[in-house]
Amino acid sequence: MNGPQDLGGMDGFGPVMPEPDEPVFHAQWEKRAFALTLAMGMPGGWNIDQSRFARENRSPAEYWTMSYYQIWFAALEAMLKERGLVADDEIAAGHALRPPKPVSRVLSPADVLKVLHRGGPTERETNTKPLFQPGDRVRAKIINPPTHTRLPRYVRGHLGVVDRVIGFHVFPDSNATGAGENPQWLYTVTFSGRELWGSEGDATTQVSVDAWEPYLEPAAPL
Amino acid sequence: MTELHEHHHDHSELSETQLRVRALETVLTEKGYVDPAALDLLIETYEKKVGPRNGARVVARSWVDPDYRARLFKDATPAIAELGYAGRQGEHIVALENTPKLHNMVVCTLCSCYPWPVLGLPPVWYKSAPYRSRAVADPRAVLKDFGVTLPPDTQIRVWDSTSEIRYLVVPMRPAGTEGWSEERLASLVTRDSMIGTGLPKSPRDVK
Amino acid sequence: MSHDHDHHHGSELSAMQLRTRALQTILVEKGYIEQAAIDELIETYEKKIGPRNGAQVVAKAWSDAKFRQWLLADGTAAIASLGFGGRSANHLVALENTPAVHNMVVCTLCSCYPWAVLGLPPLWYKSAPYRSRTVADPRGVLREFGVELPKDTEIRVWDSTAELRYLVIPMRPAGTEGWSEERLAELVTRDSMIGTGLPKSPRDVQ
Numbered sequence: 213m214n215g216p217q218d219l220g221g222m223d224g225f226g227p228v229m230p231e232p233d234e235p236v237f238h239a240q241w242e243k244r245a246f247a248l249t250l251a252m253g254m255p256g257g258w259n260i261d262q263s264r265f266a267r268e269n270r271s272p273a274e275y276w277t278m279s280y281y282q283i284w285f286a287a288l289e290a291m292l293k294e295r296g297l298v299a300d301d302e303i304a305a306g307h308a309l310r311p312p313k314p315v316s317r318v319l320s321p322a323d324v325l326k327v328l329h330r331g332g333p334t335e336r337e338t339n340t341k342p343l344f345q346p347g348d349r350v351r352a353k354i355i356n357p358p359t360h361t362r363l364p365r366y367v368r369g370h371l372g373v374v375d376r377v378i379g380f381h382v383f384p385d386s387n388a389t390g391a392g393e394n395p396q397w398l399y400t401v402t403f404s405g406r407e408l409w410g411s412e413g414d415a416t417t418q419v420s421v422d423a424w425e426p427y428l429e430p431a432a433p434l
Numbered sequence: 435m436t437e438l439h440e441h442h443h444d445h446s447e448l449s450e451t452q453l454r455v456r457a458l459e460t461v462l463t464e465k466g467y468v469d470p471a472a473l474d475l476l477i478e479t480y481e482k483k484v485g486p487r488n489g490a491r492v493v494a495r496s497w498v499d500p501d502y503r504a505r506l507f508k509d510a511t512p513a514i515a516e517l518g519y520a521g522r523q524g525e526h527i528v529a530l531e532n533t534p535k536l537h538n539m540v541v542c543t544l545c546s547c548y549p550w551p552v553l554g555l556p557p558v559w560y561k562s563a564p565y566r567s568r569a570v571a572d573p574r575a576v577l578k579d580f581g582v583t584l585p586p587d588t589q590i591r592v593w594d595s596t597s598e599i600r601y602l603v604v605p606m607r608p609a610g611t612e613g614w615s616e617e618r619l620a621s622l623v624t625r626d627s628m629i630g631t632g633l634p635k636s637p638r639d640v641k
Numbered sequence: 642m643s644h645d646h647d648h649h650h651g652s653e654l655s656a657m658q659l660r661t662r663a664l665q666t667i668l669v670e671k672g673y674i675e676q677a678a679i680d681e682l683i684e685t686y687e688k689k690i691g692p693r694n695g696a697q698v699v700a701k702a703w704s705d706a707k708f709r710q711w712l713l714a715d716g717t718a719a720i721a722s723l724g725f726g727g728r729s730a731n732h733l734v735a736l737e738n739t740p741a742v743h744n745m746v747v748c749t750l751c752s753c754y755p756w757a758v759l760g761l762p763p764l765w766y767k768s769a770p771y772r773s774r775t776v777a778d779p780r781g782v783l784r785e786f787g788v789e790l791p792k793d794t795e796i797r798v799w800d801s802t803a804e805l806r807y808l809v810i811p812m813r814p815a816g817t818e819g820w821s822e823e824r825l826a827e828l829v830t831r832d833s834m835i836g837t838g839l840p841k842s843p844r845d846v847q
Contacts, residue, residue, distance in 0.1 A: 214777075220543035220594065221571045225563040228579040230626075234557050236481045241452040243481070244459055246555075247473035255467045260598075264545055273769065280546070280561045285455060298461055306457035312465035321471040328479065329521035334598040356777065362596045364543050366570060378526075378599060398597055409571055416589050419570050422597035 213265075213358055214365060216272035221366040221409070245285040255315035258291055260332060261388035265360035266290050336395040338380040342425070344399060348374045349431040352401070352423065360388030363427045367419075370408055371431055372401040375420060383424050396424040485554035488519045489602060490623035492552060494616045496529075497607040507531055510602065514552060524551035526599045530591075532630075537588050538603045539577075539630030541569035542595040549600035553628060560629065570594055580631045603630040610637045691760035694725050695808060696829035698758055700822045702735070703813040713737055716808065720758060730757030732805045738812050738836075742795045745783070745836030746807045747775040753801035755808050759834060766835065776800055786837045809836040816843045 219225075237243045249263075258266075266287035268275070275283065292298040295313075302309050319327060344350060352367045362384050378398040386394035405417030462468045492514055496503040506513040510529040514520065527549055530538035542548065543566050548556040559565050568576050573590045577583065584590070593601045605627040611619060614637075621640050626632025668674045698720055702709040712719040716733035720726060726733075733755055736744035748754065749772050754762040765771050775782050779796045783789070790796070799807045811833040817825060820843075827846050832838025 214773075217544050219563055219566040222563075222567040225567050228559050228562065228565045228568070228576055230559045230580060230631075231557070236485075236555055237477075238558070239452070241455040243477045244455045244473065246480070247476040248455070248459055248462065248468060250476050251468045251472055252462065267545065271769070276563060280558065282451060285451065285458075289458065292458075292462075297465070297467065298458065302461045303454065303457050306453075306460055308461050308464035312467060315467060318467060318469060319472045320469055321475050324472050324475040324479065327522075328476075331520070331522040331525040333525040335526065362544060364570075364594065364596065366543075378597070381598060384597075398599075400599075402591075414572070414574060414590075416587065417573055417592065418589065419592045419594060421594045422599050424597070 213269065213360065214356060215268045216270070216275035217264075217268035218365050220364045242281040245281045245288070249284050249288050251319045252288060252292070254317050254319050254327075256291060256295065256297065257316060258295075259387055261360055261382075261384040262291070262390070263287060264384070265388040268360070334382040334395075335379045336382065336393065338395065338397075340380070340397070342377050342397040342399070344374045344377070344397075344425070344428065344430070346374050346376055349433055350374055350399075350401060350428040351431045353427055353429055355427070357385060359385070361385050363423060364421065366408055367401075367403055367421055367423075370403055372403040372407070375400040375402045378422060381424070383426070385424075385426070396426055398422055398424050399428070401428065480550070480555050484551060486552075486623075486625035486628065487620070488517075488554075489549070489552035489625070489628045490620040491517055491616070492519070492529075492602070493604050493623045493628065494620035496604055497611075497619055498616050506604070514602075519551040521551050523547070524549045524600055527552070528599055528601050530593065530601055530603050530630075532603060532605050534606070535587075535589060537584055537590050537630065538593060538601075539569060539573050539590060540593045540595060540601040540603060541566060543567070543570055544594075544596060547595035547598075547600060549602050552602055553625060557625075577631065580626065582631065582633060603628050605634045608634050608636050686756070686761050690756065692758075692829075692831035692834065693826070694723075694760075695755070695758035695831070695834045696826040697723060697822070698725065698735075698808065699810055699829045699834065700826035702810055703817075703825050704820075704822050709810075712810070720808075725757045727757055730755045730806050733758070734805050734807050736797075736799065736807055736809050736836075738809060740794070740812070742797055743790055743836065744797050744799060744807070744809045745775065745779050746799045746801060746809060747772060748801040749773070749776055750800075750802055753806065755806035758808055759831060763831070783837065786832065788837065788839060809834050811840045814840050814842050 237246070253263075267283050270286070278286065289298075289303065293300065297313055297315075299310070349371060350373070351371050352363060352369060354369045355361065355363060376399065378400060380395050381398040382393040383396045386392055399422070400420050401423045402418050402420045405413040405419065406415060408419060459468070459470075459473070463470055492506070495517065496506050502513065502516075506529045510527040511520070511525070513529075514524070514527055530540075532538055546556055546561040548560060565576065570592050573592050574584070595601060605623065607619070608622055611622070618640075622634045622637070624632050624635060627634045665674075665679070669676055698712065701723065702712050708719065712735045716735040717726065717731065719735070720730065720733055736746075738744055747766075752762055752767040754766060771782065776798055779798050780790070783796075801807060811829070813825070814828055817828070828840045828843070830838050830841060833840045
């Protein structure tokens with residue numbers, strides 16, 4: 213979606229302000245919001261792309277004034293409600309008012325490190341061949357899907373060069389809508405700063421994005 | 435300013451959000467969806483155990499061991515796993531080599547992708563709109579916000595983490611560190627130098 | 642939209658009211674502005690200039706073929722002949738709706754609007770939902786206004802990115818043969834001149 217998360221190249225947000233000796237968490241509730249989100253991944257049954265979509269799928273006015281963990285927490289609530297695991301009146305009451313729905317698994321303390329260590333690899337087996345090779349010129353397609361995508365607006369329509377064939381990976385645009393993993397070839401594509409930002413741009417800047425094959429179309433060689 | 439604003443925002447909202455988070459945790463615990471002990475362990479892990487010291491060890495090893503360095507740039511995920519770091523948000527890591535001609539910088543314009551196993555959780559500025567919006571368009575100006583000025587002819591390559599690949603910048607080894615132990619070298623490697631918004635400390639800084 | 646409304650007029654109201662009053666007092670005290678001029682400005686845009694102006698223009702275009710031609714050729718001069726012009730309509734372009742083409746106006750970058758013929762823009766015209774979606778999905782937006790156009794009608798969206806201001810001339814409703822300009826003007830709604838609505842039907846004003 214052309215939403216508030218797609219920030220690359222926007223103006224007006226002011227300078228980056230690093231915080232000296234920044235703590236990992238800024239409030240007690242941030243810790244809980246973080247851990248609840250990780251722990252509910254398993255029983256909740258959603259995937260990372262669905263979580264990302266739940267975070268970005270809100271009014272920009274709201275997104276830009278919410279803090280990072282407020283966004284995480286709002287997305288967690290939304291996904292829990294969507295799946296009927298928790299209802300508004302229960303959050304308001306601060307207690308379960310109805311029995312739980314059956315869930316696949318609950319994260320036990322004994323499993324925490326194992327689960328973190330395993331992570332969620334996204335590479336998949338294939339016997340297809342990648343359409344592009346390193347050095348190929350490609351154009352990022354102009355697409356405007358109303359749901360989750362990982363092709364930032366600032367590269368759409370622009371010419372880049374394939375830098376590396378990364379592998380065959382889960383395709384977020386499908387995975388986020390529950391349409392399945394639909395894995396695709398994934399590439400690193402590099403754009404010159406001037407291609408993206410115009411001839412006034414800094415000639416020493418290059419920008420690389422990781423782009424799945426459906427995001428790209430062949431372009432004529434130079 | 436934005437940072438302050440965000441920070442401020444957190445605090446004014448604190449009690450309301452805190453209550454809401456606590457309420458949800460209670461509900462989820464009562465329903466048996468989460469185990470509070472597992473939550474505590476998750477927090478403990480990312481607050482105390484996993485952090486940029488992991489990445490610093492990887493970088494220091496690559497500075498002293500050419501074979502390791504070659505393995506790291508060929509396929510970073512197993513090379514980093516050799517030191518025991520792996521897993522969530524680091525399933526597919528790519529190491530980026532800084533040289534006198536090329537400086538690498540990592541951002542996630544779309545959310546906040548970050549190599550957790552080697553750097554821990556991202557700082558607030560990394561997740562903030564100012565960094566996410568400007569790093570791809572004007573990396574030199576962003577570096578200036580961090581007090582870093584690179585030679586005008588150094589190429590800057592910005593890596594936007596748009597997929598599940600996570601990037602670790604391997605900064606250049608500072609001069610004057612010949613014969614240093616890995617451990618001592620690791621103390622020069624700052625978190626920001628592994629994101630590309632900083633440089634390693636100079637040997638003078640850690641005397 | 643209702644959210645937007647709440648946000649701007651609800652909780653912030655008293656604080657903003659105090660703040661604007663304080664500034665106005667200061668500016669009057671310093672002699673930068675005259676109280677009477679402020680009142681006149683408000684009166685003008687609140688009471689005098691509004692979509693009735695545009696409706697007169699459209700009704701005349703419906704009943705006077707020569708005027709219609711002139712309006713489409715040089716909108717600014719044509720509306721000036723009816724006494725409308727000036728601020729926010731120094732370069733007015735009239736857009737003709739036909740059975741084949743429906744025109745719709747938006748300002749994605751701010752809120753440009755032909756004040757002289759339509760008055761000040763409604764809240765929805767200045768809102769993020771309208772500004773963001775009209776250029777990408779005009780049919781979806783029209784549906785929210787309750788307007789469903791034939792599938793083969795071409796929709797032309799005009800984004801007022803410069804100093805041109807656009808006035809949509811909707812199609813004259815059937816069954817109005819022989820009506821006076823005044824009577825016709827009653828059929829012309831504000832939204833029909835922005836392109837988010839259609840004129841009323843003769844039945845609606847009986």
